[in-house]
Amino acid sequence: MKIKEIIVVEGRDDTTAIKRAVDADTIETNGSAIGQAVIEQIRLAQQTRGVIIFTDPDFPGEKIRKTITEQVEGCKHAFLAKNEARPKRGKGIGVEHASIMSIQQALEAVKEVMDEQPSQIFFDDLVRAGLVGGSHAKSRREKLGTLLKIGYTNGKQLQKRLQMFQIEREQFFHALDVILQEEHKHD
Structure with a gap:
């Protein structure tokens, strides 16, 4: 390659x-x-x-x-x-x-990095998904960064990183579903 x-x-x-x-x-x-x-x-x-x-x-x-x-x-x-x-x-x-x-x-x-456009993913989406605050937030952000190939980021920077690489809502929620299904398998 x-x-x-x-x-x-x-x-x-x-x-x-x-x-x-x-x-x-x-x-x-x-x-x-x-x-x-x-x-x-x-x-x-x-x-x-x-x-x-x-x-x-x-x-x-x-x-x-x-x-x-x-x-x-x-x-x-x-x-x-x-x-x-x-x-x-x-x-x-x-x-x-x-x-x-x-x-x-x-x-x-x-x-x-794409030209700044309004984010399709809102801070409330991150909170509801348990990516900001809460006991599983850090590990969920790590898994999300891996699945979306955008690297790990802290809660404050996550929305900016998603916007920077123009991750679409559909991609975001699909990755989130994968993470949640994996967590439920281990419960």
Whole structure:
């Protein structure tokens, strides 16, 4: 699988994992304190070939994603679920621990930030679905992010992320049904 866009990752181990899974070029941010030189590199890559941001599913990874998105318009996004980014043994979380198949699936499901349009999913929908507040909210948001391939987000940011990737009501409620059916199987 050849990727036209340049994939932005956090470090050298992520580049190694990406290159095992697909034929692609990468830019490494080398941590969450992204320098202006790296931003300029990403901006040039976006203008010439396009960019896919593929950071770790953790706080520093989300910070990097947000920093780049704010400074470079039009980037695409690939997401891994946390359970796909954990090592078989030991601690940590990151793209470098993901299987070849997980990386390929994440890159096949790339999301593009769309021009802001009014959200089809309202905050009340999130509350009623138990995605904000309540004992199961965090795990439901994690599962929703995995099913919709939009990554994990906290309750405050969920509606914005759904809007950003223009997730339609039908998609949202279908994913929610899958989550609720899974929960009922385990009750």
